[in-house]
Amino acid sequence: ACGSNEAVKNTSFDKYVVLGQLSFGGTLALTSWNGFVGQAGQHFDLFDWGSTTGNFASIDASGFKLAAGTRLDTSALYTTGEISITAVPEPRQWALLLAGLAGLTWRTRRQRTGTDCA
Template sequence: MTRHSLRLALAASLMSASAAHAAIFTDTFETYTTAPGFETFSTALAPIGGGVATWTVGGDVDVVSTSLSGFGTPASQGNYVLDLNGTGAGSITALLGGLVANQQYRVDFQYAGNMAGDLGVASRGFDVGIVGGASQFFDNPSTTFAEGAFTFTATGAFAQLRFAGNTASPYGGVIDNVSVAAVPEPHEWAMMLAGLGLVGWAARRRREQSGTAPMGVAA
């Protein structure tokens, strides 16, 4: 293998690895309101100042300030979180594009419960899923955020990601830091490991050459 082809192989392997990890969708719920307490949304969550709505809303949901609701943990990002229950159970749905059919994707998020009221209702449960596909139930009736993850396999270029509250209360499951990324497949892991192996091989070779060959002499 020449140095040139080594560099090309290494670059291709690292590019493939980073592409597999890059998030294709993120939301921290910071751009929808500046209300000091909370604001209830129905129909859509659109960024302040206009632009394309990030989520369509079913029923209604609240964008809640962490200062109001006692979410004092560092797990949530920024000043706002999303309560999936507005006046009752609501939902948010986002269109994911640019997916690759049969590729696995992982939805990561943090979740807690809005415990500011209705404490007789023990559940702050909600479902995470793909519209027309699989879904998974999460429940964390605590203001301390937990890490959640939901994995799905794309059936085409698009999928609708939905978070849906399912308790009859104005105080529901709370989410923050939603991100979606492709899950590296076994052959991609193999390429990453091969890339690391090449890095080590090249480093060894440089050390050997620096000890034996004059500067400027190609291997």
């Protein structure tokens, strides 16, 4: 990372600022410290750069503790340098959404066939 073959370790909460070109590669290992547990809505700005090349071969978040019902979102890592923690919808919420969509579909079909007796 950072244009060298040496592993870059950051043992505190901080970010890497590279004024030139940042070359992503290898494994990005994310680790929690001092009992930290990531919560939904938290964002972490890991990198700032002048330009970038490459991608990490893998992202290892096995040592990064997350609260129940959350997941790590790395979709902005290569565009803004940020990762975030998002809530994962509970199965009950999915069931309600699907039931609502089924009801709307049924209602729309009844109106199209002209069998609505209202």
